[in-house]
Amino acid sequence: MTASLIESDEALVAQVLAGDEDAFIPLMARYQRSLLRLARNYVRDAALAEDVVQDTWMGFLRGIEKFEGRSTFKTWLFRVLANRAKSRAVKEARYVPMADEGDPAPDGDAFDPAGGWRVPPREWKVTPERLLLSTELLDLVHEALSGLPSSQRTVVSLRDLEDLDADEVCNILGISETNQRVLLHRGRTKLRAALAARLES
Amino acid sequence: MLRCRDVARLASDYINGDLSWRQRLAIRAHLLMCRHCSRYLLQMRQAVALVRRLGRSGRTSRRPADAEEDARSIFRAARTAPDGSRRQDR
Known part of the structure; x- marks a missing residue:
């Protein structure tokens, strides 16, 4: 157990995909909290976010989404999660597209026309x-x-x-x-x- | 010459070190003369530092009570086909 805690993601992934249940424990522990946090950005409901995270791990374990080493495992895993969470949020009809929110530039009125501080910090x-x-x-x-x-x-x-x-x-x-x-x-x-x-x- | 508004717009990139050396130099020259912008940048850094602290604090998500048991259940569920039969190892 102690040895597997310091193993690289890629080493653990290979063991997990070869059927090693013990290797999955440190791998999941490493990312579970981050995945939950990321999922909550899309679906506000905590239980729904946990579903999305669980589905992400299931998809990985079943080889529905395949990690092919083109990025780090972490980036790949986060991307799979983000995509799953996004489609879930779309279903819940609460997805806000990333690009445009019609959000005015913050601190827009903090400056005078000459570009100096109108309201200095x-x-x-x-x-x-x-x-x-x-x-x-x-x-x-x-x-x-x-x-x-x-x-x-x-x-x-x-x-x-x-x-x-x-x-x-x-x-x-x-x-x-x-x-x-x-x-x-x-x-x-x-x-x-x-x-x-x-x-x- | 950079104006205060320009410095504020570049603040996030400046903190990340994502600017060209020419832009960095322009900002540093401005900061030497402008205490408002110096304060603004300091506060921006402090805000970012607090978010980093938040990430390490554990209050943005709780650790599951029994992480090992959760992992084992998911692993086993994944290796069981929907009809209940065991998947073959590849």
Whole structure:
């Protein structure tokens, strides 16, 4: 067991597909939480999200979706999940397309016509210790993240929560590099604004 | 010369290190003279740092009570065909 915990994804995948049940335990443990988080970006219902994650593992185990090593296993797995979650959300008639939400640029009115700050950012009443340790701030950022439009939330989550790079995110979500950057920028800008609203006073 | 609005628009890419060295240089020159933008960028970094902390905190999703048992059930279910017969190993 201990040895298998540090094995690469690809090694575990090969063992699992060869019928090794024990190898599936660390593989699933490694990604279960991330998959659930990603699924929740598409389907809000927790039980439905768990179904989607379970179907994703089943699809992998049954070879319905085949991992062929063209990307990392993680990227491949996230993409399969995203596609399944998306079709599930479409069925539930609550899917919002990634590209366009008619969302105006955030901080649009923060600048004067010359491009200078109309409302300069004010200092946050927060110590470095609080930023590192406060659970109240985590609640605040969690709430702000949940309030983002789903496409922005998904991109911010994959980049900043799951620590994936831009190429991986484009690959998983099937969006362009430009689109990825815009969604990330808008999402982060809104998160900063949400924190500012609470920390400036 | 970059204006504050331009700096704000490039902030996310700047944090990621996704800009050309020329753009980075322009931003750094602007930041030397503009405390508003310096503060803005600091706050943007702090927001990103908090999201990263959130990811490590475990509060965005709970760990299942019995992960091993879950894994074994899924594995076994996957290897059983819908008619109940065992799948053959490849």
